[in-house]
Amino acid sequence: MKNYVETTLTQKVFRVIIALFMIVAGFSHLTFNRVEFQAQVPEWLPMSKDLVVILSGIVEMILGLGLMFWKKQRVNFGWALAIFYVLIFPGNISQYVEGKDFASLDSDTARLIRLFFQPVLIAWALWSSGAWKAWKTRND
Incomplete structure (x- = not known):
């Protein structure tokens, strides 16, 4: 599969928006929202809540920076971000089921509306990075 495909100006704008969102979210995991994010880690996860928050923050920042600046691997970063959104979805479900508040949630x-927004984020990552186009044209 191709690691790079041309994208439209609209895709580029949306890619920068989602990348900036991920960078800021990752930074907040490591700094000013660290304790709040620890409260969102599901009880059933067999790891230190602080470690989960730190690692997820680092991953978010890497994904955002890679999506924004590593042009030749942009498709791979789009797939990685989509997979990340899939992996954190059980935590979002847990937050809804357990009724845990966070910011505007x-x-x-x-919290229920947030669950329906998760597929939008997945599609956004795949579309804005060109990953969908690369997948559709993989045999060309």
């Missing part, structure tokens, strides 16, 4: 309705 302070009601069951808000």
Whole structure:
């Protein structure tokens, strides 16, 4: 599969937006929201909550930076970000089921809406990075 495909200006703009979001989110995991993110780690995860928050923050920053700046691997970073969103989805479900508040996710309705937004993030990562196009044209 191709690691790089041309993308439109719209895709580039949306790629920068999602990349910046990931960089800021990752930074917040390591600094000002660290304790709040620890409270979101599901109880059933057999790891230190602080370690999960630190590692996920580092991964988020790497994915955001890679998506923004590593042009020749952009498709791979798009796939990696989509997979990351899939991997954190059980935590989002746990947050909804356990009724854990975080920022604007302070009601069951808000937490439920967030669950439906997760596929949008997955599609956004794949589309804006050109990963969908690379997959569709992989045999060309």
